[in-house]
Amino acid sequence: MEERLIALFEEHELRPTANRLMVAKTLAGSLFPLSLIELEHRIQTIDRSNIFRALTLFKTHHLVHVIEDGSGGVRYEMCRSHSQTVDDDEHAHFHCERCGKTFCLDYGSIPAIPLPDGFEATSVNYLVKGICPDCKRRS
Amino acid sequence: MEERLIALFEEHELRPTANRLMVAKTLAGSLFPLSLIELEHRIQTIDRSNIFRALTLFKTHHLVHVIEDGSGGVRYEMCRSHSQTVDDDEHAHFHCERCGKTFCLDYGSIPAIPLPDGFEATSVNYLVKGICPDCKRRS
DNA sequence: GTTTATGCAAATTCTTTGCAATACT
């Protein structure tokens, strides 16, 4: 994992500092996108502002992309493609309105919709909100 | 407009107070979804907390729905259908990363994607991020 | 030695709640 990340950093022209690698590793190791605060909890050794700055950097270098969790917050997720200019690998997400968890819906890519003339897309968010199986069972 | 809104309120079992009507009218009159702060600017006479409470109420009564603007904030938009249980009229939006404007993409409804077993959807957000025609021209 | 990254603290931004006063039924 470590070497792969370092290669990824070089590919995107970022310095692979220990902190950045830690943030990237945590993000890459998660099954669902994480918020800044969740990252802070998982990485007790790095300051919030620094995680934030790493994420901002990753974002501009298209190493991570941002998804909305449906409640005004943002979550971060490693990009799967290696593009340096756009986030072209996005998939849909499901946000449970009861427990707040966010799931990846990995079943193919997001269906495209036609854009009016002049609009230029760099990324797409597709978020379904509702109730997840666990919460439904419990209710 | 006023009468139509009052009828809408009755349909959704909300009391048509002056403030609520004002909030609804402002939302209905906008060409794009508004954030709480934008609403506050447009309605100088009503307190922020009150606009917020009206929106919260509207949300639970499916009179408005929430969309993400791609930067961690939320925007509110009048529902077009008259359902009292779900937001079934959603359309896609475009958020310009340069000027921050959010546009409605009115060209048909959002393509559905299949959900895994057990997931139950109540609403869908489809947000395209990128550069709008105005900003592209200027650059 | 100059540039880049980091940690801490604090500022900012935006959302949400408590509570007393007011309006409605």
Place this chain on the structure above:
DNA sequence: AGTATTGCAAAGAATTTGCATAAAC
């Protein structure tokens, strides 16, 4: 009278910045 609504003020939550120190090149 009793319930629902409102405005003000303040609490909360989360993001973002300033700045001094430390590390990397």
